[in-house]
Amino acid sequence: MPAPKAPEGQQLTMKKHIAKVAAVCFFHIRRLRQIRRHVGKDVTIRLVLALITLRLDYCNSVFAGLLQSTLEPLQRVQNTAARLVFDLRHRDHVLPYLMQLHWLPVRSRVQFKLCTLMHAIHNQRSPSYLSDTLQTVATATTRCGLRSSATVYGRFAPLTFRPFTGRFAPWTFCHLDVSPPTVVVSPPSVTVLVCPHL
Numbered sequence: 001m002p003a004p005k006a007p008e009g010q011q012l013t014m015k016k017h018i019a020k021v022a023a024v025c026f027f028h029i030r031r032l033r034q035i036r037r038h039v040g041k042d043v044t045i046r047l048v049l050a051l052i053t054l055r056l057d058y059c060n061s062v063f064a065g066l067l068q069s070t071l072e073p074l075q076r077v078q079n080t081a082a083r084l085v086f087d088l089r090h091r092d093h094v095l096p097y098l099m100q101l102h103w104l105p106v107r108s109r110v111q112f113k114l115c116t117l118m119h120a121i122h123n124q125r126s127p128s129y130l131s132d133t134l135q136t137v138a139t140a141t142t143r144c145g146l147r148s149s150a151t152v153y154g155r156f157a158p159l160t161f162r163p164f165t166g167r168f169a170p171w172t173f174c175h176l177d178v179s180p181p182t183v184v185v186s187p188p189s190v191t192v193l194v195c196p197h198l
Contacts (some may be wrong), residue, residue: 013070014063014066015061015068015070018063018070018071018073018074019073021055021056021073021074021077022073022074022076022077024055025051025055025056025081026077026080026175027078028052029048029049029052029077029081029084030079031111032044032048032051032084036087038196041085041086044084044085048081048084048085050164052054052077052078052081052101053081054079056074056077057109057113060109060110060113060177061105061110061113061114061117063106063110064110064111064114068107071106071110074106075105075106075139078098078103078105079094079163082094082097082098082101082103083097085097085101096194103161104146117130118134121134149188166170
């Protein structure tokens, strides 16, 4: 079955969807800014997580492979949310505060979600409709003699065409590093972890 084509002169992209998500998030940020001084930092963090971060993370795996310029509105939302939590000015640098909140940038959140999904599939902890569509690179007939066939790469073979851009999506490939670390240090007892001075 041929892939659907966009009408002539138009290209379907994720920009409209991202703009809509950003607009809804900015609406909630403006509402939260009105009550920020009354509720305090801890409550503001919880409200931002519930109203803003939830929207940024919802189905964000479809954003993988998009240009940074396309994802920029969502990154601005996250930066504005961090400024709201810490009551910063617009020109203040936000990266240290994102790190303090343990918030990954939007692009890294997408990568993290994909890798978590691939890890769940690899360890048989995902629904069958996902694990059935995954094809490892090692089983692909076109890569049998390549070095990459010995690695744990995976791709969703039937779902690789992305009709929004008319190209194959690079997000369908994810590398899983499942090898254990070379040196595993285990503590002699739990007491050492809890009370190192004993």
